[in-house]
Amino acid sequence: MIIQCSNPKAQYLAHKDEIDAAIQSVLNGGWYILGNNVKEFENEFANYIGVPHGIGVGNGTDAIQLALASCGVSRGDEVITVSHTAVATVAAIELTGADPIFVDVDPVYFTLNPGQLEKHITSSTKAIIPVHIYGHPVDMSPVLEIAKEHNLFVIEDCAQAHGAIYKGKRVGSFGDMSCFSFYPTKNLGALGDGGMVTTDNFELARKARLLREYGWAERYISHFAGWNTRLDEIQAAILRVKLKYLDRDNAKRRKIAECYHQELEGLNLSLPKTSPESQHVFHLYVTRLNNRDKLNEYLSQKGIKTAVHYPKPVHLQPAYAKYCSNQNLETTAGLAEEILSLPIYPELALDDVYSICSTINEFFGIDK
DSSP states (O other): OOBOSOOHHHHHHHTHHHHHHHHHHHHHHOOOBSOHHHHHHHHHHHHHHTOSEEEEESOHHHHHHHHHHHTTOOTTOEEEEESSSOHHHHHHHHHTTOEEEEEOBOTTTOSBOGGGTGGGOOTTEEEEOOBOGGGOOOOHHHHHHHHHHTTOEEEEEOTTOTTOEETTEETTSSSSEEEEEOOTTSSSOOSSOOEEEEESOHHHHHHHHHHTBTTEEETTEESSOOOBOOOBHHHHHHHHHHHTTHHHHHHHHHHHHHHHHHHHTTSSSBOOOOOTTEEOOOSSEEEEOTTHHHHHHHHHHTTBOOBOSOSSOGGGSGGGGGGOTTOOOHHHHHHHHHEEEEOOOTTOOHHHHHHHHHHHHHHTTOOO
């Protein structure tokens, strides 16, 4: 039997009756774009995060671009972020015309290293995008302090961290604006594309709502240039169902991570850590080892699917190589050669987790 690294179909099947009913309700209702489900989901998700405003958009990349544009980021500006992230973070920066400036990540949690920020801030810097990678929050307090000192916007990339908590608050409630993806494999995943921008700033929310639909304040009248990035009504209905189970599903992810920790402890394998002031939601369970490729091949032969998130830092990819000069990103470069994501999703049976661990122990010559 094949054990998948992620399995969005299993999540659909776990809530099939409710999801099918929600989809049928939209189909029967006859309102398919920016209807009641989008409005209700925007309110429900914003309330879950702990802010007053949610703006549903087409996908997570659009969410970041929309947030940047709402904050006035444009051509000639610089936006500081990490290279150890999904390429979407950087693609969105470039879509605004701004230049991404990369800082290295923390060697323990793999998130943006706040100690690297000051030396990269220039007169052209307009914003910082901290990425809550793998489900672990960035150390936001120093990021916010530095941003305030230099009058910079903070836009959280929460695409992998739905429900994660830092110092008692959910990620997505710290920055001027925050961005979420509802790609099917996310902790809160649609059955297609979708995204959300959250904020506690009324004016930024108003600007984002106008930008997402051609700059319309009233239909067909564009007050400024915008674009079309609307959360689909059917996807919103699906997400409303799944949001009710997000905390429970995140708890299941933590239980799986706990099993991995217990069964793999003591091997020549670095396991993910959680800072004392954070609650990890384990979008991914990312290990680190020198002979990553050999373990990956061994697990594949045994029917266990793994993944590498991510095999090449963004600044070293052909499309973004122009930004790699004078970059000293040693931790980032090292991670790309050694990280390996093990299977994790709420519906993954614990028996399968123990089987994965047994296979990994076999690889290291340990008989448990």
